[in-house]
Amino acid sequence: MIKHPLRILTMGLALTAATLAAAAAQDLPKMKQKQAYKVGFAQTESNNPWRIAQTESMKAEAQKQGWQLVYTDAAGSAAKQVADVDSMIAQGVDLIFLAPREEKPLVAAVMKAKRAGIPVILLDRRVDETQAKPGRDYVTFIGSDFIDQGRRAAEWLVKSTGGNAKIIELQGTVGSSPANDRRKGFAEVIAKNPGMQIVASQSGDFVRDKGRQVMETLLQANPQATAVYAHNDEMAIGALAALEAAGRKPGKDITVVSIDGTRDALQGIVDGKIGAVVESNPRFGPKAFETARRYAAGEKIDPWIKVPDNFYEASNAAESVASAY
Numbered sequence: 001m002i003k004h005p006l007r008i009l010t011m012g013l014a015l016t017a018a019t020l021a022a023a024a025a026q027d028l029p030k031m032k033q034k035q036a037y038k039v040g041f042a043q044t045e046s047n048n049p050w051r052i053a054q055t056e057s058m059k060a061e062a063q064k065q066g067w068q069l070v071y072t073d074a075a076g077s078a079a080k081q082v083a084d085v086d087s088m089i090a091q092g093v094d095l096i097f098l099a100p101r102e103e104k105p106l107v108a109a110v111m112k113a114k115r116a117g118i119p120v121i122l123l124d125r126r127v128d129e130t131q132a133k134p135g136r137d138y139v140t141f142i143g144s145d146f147i148d149q150g151r152r153a154a155e156w157l158v159k160s161t162g163g164n165a166k167i168i169e170l171q172g173t174v175g176s177s178p179a180n181d182r183r184k185g186f187a188e189v190i191a192k193n194p195g196m197q198i199v200a201s202q203s204g205d206f207v208r209d210k211g212r213q214v215m216e217t218l219l220q221a222n223p224q225a226t227a228v229y230a231h232n233d234e235m236a237i238g239a240l241a242a243l244e245a246a247g248r249k250p251g252k253d254i255t256v257v258s259i260d261g262t263r264d265a266l267q268g269i270v271d272g273k274i275g276a277v278v279e280s281n282p283r284f285g286p287k288a289f290e291t292a293r294r295y296a297a298g299e300k301i302d303p304w305i306k307v308p309d310n311f312y313e314a315s316n317a318a319e320s321v322a323s324a325y
């Protein structure tokens, strides 16, 4: 008997739910204590300085600790990142560090590793916590408070514009926790200031040239804009090119605020083109490996190990350019 497509879909969803529930019921995999480990690091992509700095930090720490690192680069594909985690499971790594590109698709990778008895530590980005939880499905999330980053960017913008601005927002990767939460934190503060208005908001995927293209389009449609909020520095730098090509003078007739702390962005502050940058520290290596070792030793690990972030503006950017990435 041919099953109706809807029936097949319903069965599929039921199976997924059942699989998730079964995995959730299992205990968090342990990590045997050894002198050195074989660990995986599943990176999202290497298309901007932030991602490259994160990878360099992980590779340097693996070298320093004498651990074997199985590194993969998903080249911007959540599906490939899930497959990359599959390959690490097949290689029998002791633990997986995962920077989940997007919140929902990467839940599958976390649960597959758990079912295979391999602990996962999330770095940098979160997965959907209604489906996978720290302390139950993965060890912990090590990363910044992206909602607070959005709030800090908005608070600075309110102060620097006297509470009056028409804002173009350049969002990060669609479905990623930094994009979702930076938007949420920023909007929360803007909503409390009647003179502040987000006139347009669109994703530039955290990429410089997409940021430039999106800025060009949104600026044409919103010539009245007086401020730009970029979810990362690469899109902010791209936005500067679009603004100047349109005859605008960033830092004079339009205020730009961003997040990350790359060398180009800090130089942009020194040059007076970018107003402020909220740091999002990419150098996870030491804390990631220390946490794995603590977990292996049987220590209780907090569900969120929060990474502290600096704040850069005209008063302190110059002194940090040399050490930036």
Ligand code: GZL
Binding pocket: 048, 050, 051, 124, 125, 144, 178, 206, 231, 232, 233, 234, 259, 260, 280
């Ligand atoms: C933030 C990180 C973001 C950066 C971007 O922790 O996930 O991804 O802000 C990067 O520059 O692409």
